[in-house]
Amino acid sequence: MNYIGSKLKLSSWIEEEVKNVVGDDLSQKVFCDLFAGTGIVGRTFKNDVKQVISNDIEDYSYILNRNYIQNSSTLEQAEEYIIQLNNLPLIEDGFIYNNYCMGSGSERQYFSDYNGKKIDTIRLQIEKWKTDKKINENMYYFLLASLLESADKVANTASVYGAFLKKLKKSALKELALESANFDLSSNKHVVHKEDSNTLIQKISGDILYLDPPYNQRQYGANYHLLNTITKYDNFTPKGKTGMREYFRSQYCSKKDVAESFNELIKNANFKYIFLSYNNEGLMSEDTTREIMENYGEYKLIKKEYQRFKADKTENRNHKANSTFEYLHVLIKKEL
Numbered sequence: 001m002n003y004i005g006s007k008l009k010l011s012s013w014i015e016e017e018v019k020n021v022v023g024d025d026l027s028q029k030v031f032c033d034l035f036a037g038t039g040i041v042g043r044t045f046k047n048d049v050k051q052v053i054s055n056d057i058e059d060y061s062y063i064l065n066r067n068y069i070q071n072s073s074t075l076e077q078a079e080e081y082i083i084q085l086n087n088l089p090l091i092e093d094g095f096i097y098n099n100y101c102m103g104s105g106s107e108r109q110y111f112s113d114y115n116g117k118k119i120d121t122i123r124l125q126i127e128k129w130k131t132d133k134k135i136n137e138n139m140y141y142f143l144l145a146s147l148l149e150s151a152d153k154v155a156n157t158a159s160v161y162g163a164f165l166k167k168l169k170k171s172a173l174k175e176l177a178l179e180s181a182n183f184d185l186s187s188n189k190h191v192v193h194k195e196d197s198n199t200l201i202q203k204i205s206g207d208i209l210y211l212d213p214p215y216n217q218r219q220y221g222a223n224y225h226l227l228n229t230i231t232k233y234d235n236f237t238p239k240g241k242t243g244m245r246e247y248f249r250s251q252y253c254s255k256k257d258v259a260e261s262f263n264e265l266i267k268n269a270n271f272k273y274i275f276l277s278y279n280n281e282g283l284m285s286e287d288t289t290r291e292i293m294e295n296y297g298e299y300k301l302i303k304k305e306y307q308r309f310k311a312d313k314t315e316n317r318n319h320k321a322n323s324t325f326e327y328l329h330v331l332i333k334k335e336l
């Protein structure tokens with residue numbers, strides 16, 4: 001998934017740097033990805049460590065991580081379910097079609113009419129199989145993650161769901177084909193949460209804590225509202241031009257609150273090794289970040305030059321640089 005702040009391209013570098021600090025053998029370590037998003041960082045460590053604890057506040061992220069991280073053994077018949085879902089007769093008046101496609105008169109065009117109906121059809125069938133106990137929880141999350149990934153590929157947006165395009169773009173004209181969201185097998189038990197980072201941190205402990213909070217004011221719940229709507233599939237009344245739903249407002253997207261929240265997080269962390277990914281143009285300055293982390297132990301900063309996320313280029317903003325620096329702040333905590 002093309003996700004703001006995704007560490008897809010940086011995950012091997014992060015893994016390398018973590019090993020440089022902690023050591024090559026992580027097999028007895030508990031690794032927590034507290035702001036997991038697409039789950040790519042936890043996925044990178046899934047077979048290196050004893051346990052991954054993955055967390056994110058957003059519902060769609062929970063689905064992705066519940067599948068990619070917690071699902072660990074082969075799902076019998078997964079491909080058969082995918083084939084069945086791809087071949088169902090389409091229902092005509094589901095929630096996505098009625099509210100986010102032009103043909104229904106909604107005046108919103110997040111998906112082609114065909115794809116909106118297909119999302120509704122698949123989403124409802126997955127829920128019915130779960131209610132009828134035809135599929136277990138692992139299969140349920142695998143199928144939902146497959147739907148989110150496949151729907152996102154045909155979304156008619158520039159990149160995020162804050163707005164839709166007037167005309168259907170080429171990729172949105174393609175018919176949605178449900179593809180398997182394959183996960184890595186693992187003999188260890190991994191867990192996934194959906195909680196506010198600062199609440200969860202008080203209840204867990206481990207060895208390596210990876211932090212990748214939002215670094216600007218853009219709220220993920222607003223930018224990815226439609227993924228939450230497909231996930232929850234609840235009956236609310238979409239409002240306004242974009243059909244936005246209520247969304248969580250993160251303290252990490254607020255200039256006023258970010259430093260205090262970050263300080264609380266580090267203070268309460270029961271982890272020896274803490275790694276923070278943060279952008280050099282983030283709401284919290286490099287100095288503030290360092291000052292906070294230095295209070296709790298041995299600190300160092302690692303920098304890497306990085307290409308800007310594509311969405312930034314489409315917005316008419318006057319950025320000075322084409323590339324930006326990705327920072328990995330490292331803290332070895334003094335006492336736990």
Ligand SMILES: C[S@@+](CC[C@H](N)C(=O)[O-])C[C@H]1O[C@@H](n2cnc3c(N)ncnc32)[C@H](O)[C@@H]1O
Binds near residue numbers: 008055198
């Ligand atoms: C920069 S993204 C993480 C990207 C992720 N590392 C990846 O590669 O996909 C930040 C994530 O933090 C989550 N988030 C924001 N505030 C949060 C909070 N208070 N508690 C938990 N998660 C939060 C967002 O939903 C978003 O997915």
